[in-house]
Amino acid sequence: MAFDLKDTYLFSQLSDLQLDRVRSFSQKIRLPDGAALFEAGDEARRFFVVIDGQIKLSRLSLNGNEKVIEVVSAGHTFAEALMFSDNPSYPVRAAAIGDTLLIAIDNKAFLALLRESVDTCFRVMGDMSMRLRNLIKEIDDLTLQSASGRVAGYLCGKYIAGGRARVKFDLETPKGVLASRLSVKPETFSRILNNFTTQGLVNVKGGRIEILNPDGLRSQAQSAGICGQSMGPAKEDA
Numbered sequence: 001m002a003f004d005l006k007d008t009y010l011f012s013q014l015s016d017l018q019l020d021r022v023r024s025f026s027q028k029i030r031l032p033d034g035a036a037l038f039e040a041g042d043e044a045r046r047f048f049v050v051i052d053g054q055i056k057l058s059r060l061s062l063n064g065n066e067k068v069i070e071v072v073s074a075g076h077t078f079a080e081a082l083m084f085s086d087n088p089s090y091p092v093r094a095a096a097i098g099d100t101l102l103i104a105i106d107n108k109a110f111l112a113l114l115r116e117s118v119d120t121c122f123r124v125m126g127d128m129s130m131r132l133r134n135l136i137k138e139i140d141d142l143t144l145q146s147a148s149g150r151v152a153g154y155l156c157g158k159y160i161a162g163g164r165a166r167v168k169f170d171l172e173t174p175k176g177v178l179a180s181r182l183s184v185k186p187e188t189f190s191r192i193l194n195n196f197t198t199q200g201l202v203n204v205k206g207g208r209i210e211i212l213n214p215d216g217l218r219s220q221a222q223s224a225g226i227c228g229q230s231m232g233p234a235k236e237d238a
Contacts, residue, residue, distance in 0.1 A: 013119035025109035031096035044088035046104040047080040053100025068180035083107035152220035171207040
């Protein structure tokens with residue numbers, strides 16, 4: 001199915017004429033697997049919409065290890081909040097996971113359009129507010145809860161994604177990237193999945209997950225208070 005900007009939350013209130021204007025100052029970008037879109041500190045002149053593939057947003061820790069801040073999937077925007085800064089620069093590195101197609105949108109041109117659309121202004125404000133609330137929740141989850149609870153919470157989120165139960169699903173994000181996203185070491189992530197398999201909660205074959213005992217998995221996540229929540233940066237567990 002062809003991608004339509006109007007299906008993206010940020011642009012859903014724009015008129016057809018306004019959408020045509022957005023397209024006039026937008027550019028499609030294709031990135032091969034692992035290619036960088038921008039580096040931390042680069043001047044932020046554009047924000048982006050993922051059409052296909054995934055974008056990994058990350059920073060380097062003091063010891064030189066990569067910390068994955070967010071994985072942005074198709075249909076979602078990122079870096080749009082920076083358009084409101086006087087001298088914006090990207091605070092993270094962005095790189096493709098798999099072959100990825102994006103739309104890059106000029107910040108100044110979109111700001112001019114925002115001045116004409118109150119509904120879209122409120123959409124941007126609502127999106128930024130929700131992200132802030134999620135970040136606060138993630139800080140609590142990732143500093144106070146166990147690694148097993150975070151992994152169980154992530155699997156619960158995948159299981160109930162879209163409002164329906166999915167007994168089987170693929171981990172679309174590489175396990176190493178996902179481990180960093182959940183703030184656990186890769187070996188810890190694998191050990192937790194093995195423990196869940198031994199307990200009869202899941203069956204794992206490569207990147208394919210089958211939920212065998214959703215109530216048991218939910219209990220693991222709920223005991224940590226994070227069933228179905230998105231994950232973010234925090235201190236790594238050993």
